[in-house]
Amino acid sequence: MIEPIDFTAWSCPLPLRSYPTIVMGHGGGGKLSAELVEHLFAPAFRNAALDALGDAAVLTLESGRLAYSTDSFVVRPLFFPGGNIGKLAVNGTVNDLAMMGAKPRYLTAGFILEEGLLVSQLGVIVEEMAAAARTAGVQIVAGDTKVVDRGHGDGVYINTSGVGIIPDGIDIRPQRAQPGDVVIISGEIGLHGVAILSVREGLEFGAPVESDCAPLNGLVEAMLAASHAIHVLRDPTRGGLAATLNEIARAARVGVVYEERKLPVPPAVAAACEMLGMDPVYIANEGKLVAVVAPEAADVVLEAMQRHPLGAKAAVIGRITAEHPGVVVARTGIGGSRVVDMQVGEQLPRIC
DSSP states (O other): OOOOOOGGGSSSOHHHHTOSSOOGGGGTTSHHHHHHIIIIIHHHHOOHHHHTOOSSEEEEETTEEEEEEEEEEOOSSSEETTEEHHHHHHHHHHHHHHTTTOEEEEEEEEEEEETTOOHHHHHHHHHHHHHHHHHHTOEEEEEEEEEEOTTSSSSEEEEEEEEEEEOTTOOOOGGGOOTTOEEEEOSOOSHHHHHHHHHHHTOOOSSOOOOOOOOOHHHHHHHHHHOSOEEEEEOOOTTHHHHHHHHHHHHHTOEEEEEGGGSOOOHHHHHHHHHHTOOGGGSOOSSOOEEEEOGGGHHHHHHHHHHSGGGTTOEEEEEEESSSTTOEEEEOTTSOEEEOOOOSSOSSSOOO
């Protein structure tokens, strides 16, 4: 018999006491996800590599530095406009490595298959994974397959791990954000979340919406070729831009201010948000990055991004400030301001 957990022994038990069981919000990239990491996983597994809480861990070996990342993908539906769970699994892990400035090299893939899944569907997913790996310049070098009973797996779940090489002179992590730094977004936000929503709920928003799922390592290489004065890179997936900016603010103990009018929000995403009462800064992306760059390098990095196909619509959206450390503030279109906090859960769960 499993002994009940004593929550009072945890580092900060209050936020988790209200949830004696796991809820969907724990996987949404918002406050519940952050509390689970901060108060359960991080204390249990504590070590220097984990404590940085980056998109990937930086490992120093005798021959140099590696970035190592792992992720699990449970998206529903398995197929969506612009991709499927296989393409998402490869690009998601490649992007986590790229956010550390690493050059992704090798991936592993673990499949949990549900009894009854069509082999033809699995074949399409695997072929899409192989194509995504070729596009990103990585190899899938190991894997595993398990099968669960019918009704217990939503078709297929995929776990991927990845390894990349960090070039000398690169130091990219959320703790490096500092007052005066410029915040850049690589393109239009909200496309992946709205694409999933459109097929899951059968909704139309005036124009077809495709996921932005794409490998960002080529864009990052172009940015680093322009300047090494890039302090932070993050890909705003679950929890969207808002969660990413809050994570940076809290990690570096700085404030973030962005201009709402400068956010590149495509018309279909804006229409979806207006219809459903959602905010585009909380909607997931799978092919965008946030860069925090030293002010003297901002122009050259932005130009390098805009020359790359995945950064053609890159824009400066805000700055890092010494004021209100740990807090993200949006300047509204009418000249006011509002605090942009992390959501407790997720507007749309199971999007990656």
